Amino acid sequence: MTLGERSIRVLVAGAAGRMGREAVAALAEDGRFHIAGALVRDPGRAPDGLRVFTDPVHAVEEARPDVWLDLTDAESVVRHVDLAISFGVRPVVGATGYGAEDVARWQKACEERGLGGVVAPNFALGALLMIRFAQEAARFYAAAEIVELHHDGKKDAPSGTARRTALLIRDVTGRDVPIHSVRLPGLVAHQEVIFGGTGETLTIRHDSLSRASFMPGIRLACAKVMELSTLVYGLEHLLW
Numbered sequence: 188m189t190l191g192e193r194s195i196r197v198l199v200a201g202a203a204g205r206m207g208r209e210a211v212a213a214l215a216e217d218g219r220f221h222i223a224g225a226l227v228r229d230p231g232r233a234p235d236g237l238r239v240f241t242d243p244v245h246a247v248e249e250a251r252p253d254v255w256l257d258l259t260d261a262e263s264v265v266r267h268v269d270l271a272i273s274f275g276v277r278p279v280v281g282a283t284g285y286g287a288e289d290v291a292r293w294q295k296a297c298e299e300r301g302l303g304g305v306v307a308p309n310f311a312l313g314a315l316l317m318i319r320f321a322q323e324a325a326r327f328y329a330a331a332e333i334v335e336l337h338h339d340g341k342k343d344a345p346s347g348t349a350r351r352t353a354l355l356i357r358d359v360t361g362r363d364v365p366i367h368s369v370r371l372p373g374l375v376a377h378q379e380v381i382f383g384g385t386g387e388t389l390t391i392r393h394d395s396l397s398r399a400s401f402m403p404g405i406r407l408a409c410a411k412v413m414e415l416s417t418l419v420y421g422l423e424h425l426l427w
């Protein structure tokens with residue numbers, strides 16, 4: 188999707204990270220997008236060939252992005268998204284670790300401005316289906332627990348996906364769901380929702396085996412956000 192004749196200008200915050208580097212490559216090979224800038228902490232680690240910024244205000248003022256794709260971390264994402272919205276730049280929030288109160292504030296601010304936004308705790312199709320199936324199963328079981336397993340470089344726990352899953356199950360059952368976090372080398376991103384019943388269990392599991400699993404969702408969010416006039420929480424709002 189383009190704004191008239193031109194490409195969608197995306198600012199990638201956290202462009203030097205594991206996700207940022209893959210997102211830059213995935214957007215760059217898609218003609219709908221132009222990477223207007225890369226926000227990094229250390230310019231020496233920025234992907235080649237991009238306009239590099241270390242100050243978020245300069246990034247917004249000079250790169251003039253349509254979309255702020257945030258793939259930083261829990262410490263930075265909240266102030267970045269507040270800033271982007273205040274400048275009228277559409278946020279696509281991939282980073283995790285924010286609170287429910289942050290999402291509520293972003294929704295209100297976007298609503299007031301008629302600005303599109305996407306908060307996506309998980310961009311992988313299978314993860315969205317796992318959450319949906321877990322919500323359905325939750326109606327039939329008295330107890331559930333979540334086990335989320337990630338690579339040992341992940342900074343936040345529990346994961347954004349696990350927190351979102353627990354919230355959506357609570358919407359259905361009114362019950363809180365315990366979350367267990369595992370961090371180990373060799374893992375990428377995995378989650379099990381285990382339901383316990385009478386003499387049986389049901390396990391719904393999703394595995395992201397590589398970060399390629401997140402890239403179609405990132406492209407979808409960066410394109411569709413241009414058509415929105417409110418902020419949606421969960422990529423599923425763009426899929427079903």
Ligand SMILES: NC(=O)C1=CN([C@@H]2O[C@H](COP(=O)(O)OP(=O)(O)OC[C@H]3O[C@@H](n4cnc5c(N)ncnc54)[C@H](OP(=O)(O)O)[C@@H]3O)[C@@H](O)[C@H]2O)C=CC1
Nearest residue numbers: 201203204205206227228258259263281282283308309310
């Ligand atoms: N929604 C989804 O589907 C997915 C979400 N994620 C989330 O995305 C985020 C990034 O994950 P990942 O790539 O593995 O993490 P990394 O630590 O590899 O990357 C994060 C990058 O952001 C940079 N960064 C942090 N703060 C700033 C800032 N203020 N300005 C500029 N750069 C900054 C870091 O720099 P430095 O290294 O110098 O600190 C680092 O390069 C996490 O929150 C993770 O949970 C991850 C996978 C999928």
Ligand SMILES: O=C(O)C1=N[C@H](C(=O)O)C[C@H](O)C1
Nearest residue numbers: 283308309341346347348376
């Ligand atoms: O840090 C990661 O890797 C991931 N983070 C997201 C989360 O916190 O849920 C999404 C996915 O699990 C990968």
